[in-house]
Amino acid sequence: MNLTLKFSRSLLAAALTVALSSVASAEPPAKGVYASLPSETPEHFKPAHDAFDYEARDVMIPMRDGAKLHTVILVPRHAKNAGILLTRTPYNATEMTSAVESGHLGVAVSHDDDASDVLIQDGYIRVAQDVRGKYGSEGDYVMNRPLHGPLNPTPVDDSTDAYDTIDWLVKHVPESNGRVAILGISYDGFEPLMAIIHPHPALKAAVPMNPMVDGWMGDDWFHHGAFRQQNLEYIYEQTASRKNTLKWWSNYADDYQFFLEGVSAGAVAKAYGMEQLGFWNKVAQHPAYDAFWRDQAVDKVLGNEPVSVPTMLVASLWDQEDIYGAMAVYHAMKPHDTDQRLFLAVGPWFHGQEVGDGSSLGAVRFGSDTSLYFRQHILRPFLAHYLKDAPDVPAPVNAFVTGQNVWTTSKAWPETNDASSTLAIRPDAGGKLQLGAVAESGSDSFVSDPSHPVPYRPRPVGPMAGKGWQHWLTDDQRAAATRPDVLTYTSAVLTEPLRISGPPQVHLVASTSGTDSDWVVKLIDVYPDQVAEQPEMGGYELGIAMDIFRGRYRTGFDKPAALTAGAALPYDFSLPNANHVFLPGHRVMVQIQSSWFPLYDRNPQRFVPNIFFATPADFQPATQQVFRGGDATVITLPVVKG
Structure with a gap:
């Protein structure tokens, strides 16, 4: 009995000891003390890429001020005497050149790349670099960093960074032939323009595609x-x-x-x-x-520079982001192109579409993959000529004619330089357009109400990066034509083709009951009521060239001034470049309105010093009046005869 009791007490004590031990072990370890079971993840893992058909090198290239810029170099296996294709970007060089699911170079550069098919076909070395201050690069980021000067007192800019990068590459990439081409789209297209200013001798070609050039006049801002x-x-x-x-x-x-x-x-x-x-x-x-804007406008800078590097500017006719820049740079550089080093390619694309599928844009079809044609027949021989000594070189200007849907070549842009070969579109009474005829005098009016601005896309309007943003410039304009605050003028049905090449010129004579106003002018191709091969295009109103003008800058872009209420005043500005044929059976249309929202901020229609800070009380409706006849409203088309 006593032995049994003693044994039972021993079991109870043992059980309590185990329980207390379990409680103690559940307590968190002291700070800095970790479990002793070894990790199965190595501290430094070295991937095995022997099966890859390229070698990736991740380097930090030093600049002249000591900052190091993160750079990814992709070298094809067995590459020898290969040219280098360089892109400098604020959008993540690693992401641009990485593909974890494949060891093929074609896949690695297919994401967000500027010419992956050309790169693979001709065996180029691919280099992508984060610009100063972005992602893996050191230094401070400045949006479109201006060149050294009043806006940039530092000794470095994108021109010097490109120079230092190219200098390092030709010395440290033994597989290269010492020749470099720089190319890119949008911000990445701005970088080639910087690189051709005081360029490195190894820079043999530049391809700025849809570049950011002048953010105030007609590009991003x-x-x-x-x-x-x-x-x-x-x-x-x-x-x-x-x-x-x-x-x-x-x-x-x-x-x-x-x-x-x-x-x-x-x-x-x-x-x-x-x-x-x-x-x-x-x-x-x-x-x-x-x-601030004038001194960093790249076209103005390049207008004072020699064309020392063969440069192919690439422009999109329906570029929803940077429709101004490529053409502005072309016209600034062309007078100095004494050795014929300047090239231009113009395609029927949205912003950057030249590196994707170019068979259509929104509802508009082109009958072929225009982007593939550009890459294979224009870009590829251009790069091969300057990086590989290939004999062929493209024509100075390659331009796609929309409507007719054909590529043409010429020595310069636009194809017509004859000022007399124009047709004047004059708004006439009854909503008609008179082509090249004198219209009867008169005026048409509408009320512009800032509380009900005209949308630039059908509502709901998504963000710029959302669905529909890429093709809004080709959206059907019939929704705007039905609004009472949009004036619409339409020509008679055309009986013969009407081709234009270049920027239509607006001479608008109008008045407002307010003291400030915006004016939107849209040149439109109206399709026949029925289109057998594509029924959804019946009656379609396709924007060909459309833009906005802020009235306060009527007498000078640097001199905002209030408008005189009720006074008929002239407004002169250019629409974006077009290269289009209005076909027989189509009609020409012009729409005029005073808002394009929410892409563009609302004009209060009452003059305030800075519209950015307009208050609700500043916004007021205004009666807008457009005058026609005589020397009044005229839109001049750059017509190509024959």
Whole structure:
């Protein structure tokens, strides 16, 4: 009995000891003490890429001021005496050149690449580099960093960074032949333009595609002074963090409603804390075309430089982001092209579509893959000529004619230089257009109400990066034609082809009951009521050249001034370049309106010093009057005869 009791007590004590031990072991370890079971993840893992058909090298290239720029170099296996294709980008060089699911170079460069098929076909070495201050590169990021000078007192800029990068590459990539071409789209297209200013001797070719050139006059930030407020999202994400980790957010499904309730671009920016962002502050402080914009406009800079590097500018006829830049640079450089080193390719594309599928754009079909043609028959021989000594070189100008859907070649752009070969479109009474005839005098009016602005796309309007953004310039304009605040003029049915090549010129004579106003002019191709081969195009109203002008800059882009209420005043500006045939059976249309929202911020229609900071009380309806007849409103078309 006593032995049994003693044994039972021993078992109880043992059980308590085990239980207490379990409780103790459940307590967290002291700070800095970790479990002793070894990790199955090595501290440094070296991938085995022997089966890859290329070698990837990740390097930091030193610049002259000591900053090192992150650079990815992809060298095809067995490469020897190969040319280098360089792209400098603010959009992540690693992502541009990585493909974890494949060891093939073609797959690695297929994501966000500028000419992957040409790269593979001709065995080039691919190099992508993060620009200063972005992603893996050291230094400070400045949006489109200006050249050394009044806007940039430092000794470095994108020109010097390109020079130093090329210098390092030709010395440290033994598989190369010492020849480099630089190419890219948009911001990446801005970089080749910087590289050809005081270029490195090894830079043998440059291909700026849809480049950012003049952000105020007609590229990303403004068009003739009207601010592209939907770009606030881009400014936010691009400048708030080094690796674009901070993302724009919205509680709205419709940007139209979002910006309408936001009142002004400045108020929206403040709500997002954007006063912390250096570039936004510069934009807000420089609403006019002052020295800040003029001194960094790349076309003006290149207008004073020799054409020392063979350069192919690539322009898109329906570029929804940078429709101005490539053509502006071409016209600035052409007078100095004494050795015929300047080339131009013009295609029927949205922004950057030349490196994708170019068979169609929105509802518009082109009968062939125009982008593939560009890459194989224009870009490829251009690069091969200057990087590989291939004998053929493309024509100075290759341009796709929309409507007729054919490629043409010429020595210069536009094809016609005869000022007399134009037709004047004169708004006539009854909503008709008279081609080359004197219209009867008169006027037409509408009420522009900032509380009900004209949308530039059918609602709901998605963000710039959303669905439909790429092809909004080719969207059917019939929705606008039905609004009472849009004047619409249409010609008779054409009986013979009408071809235009170049920028249509607007001479608008109009008055407003306010003291400021925007004017939107749209040149449109109206399809026949029935199109047998594509029924959905019946009656389609296709925008050919459309743009906006902010009235306060009527007498000078650097001199904003109030308009005289009720006075008939002239407004002169260019529409974007077109290369189009209005076919027989089609009609020519012109639409005139005073808002294009929410892509462009609303004009209060009452003069205020800075529209960015307009208050709700500043916005007022205005009666707009467009005058016709005599020397009044005329839109001159750059007609190509024959």
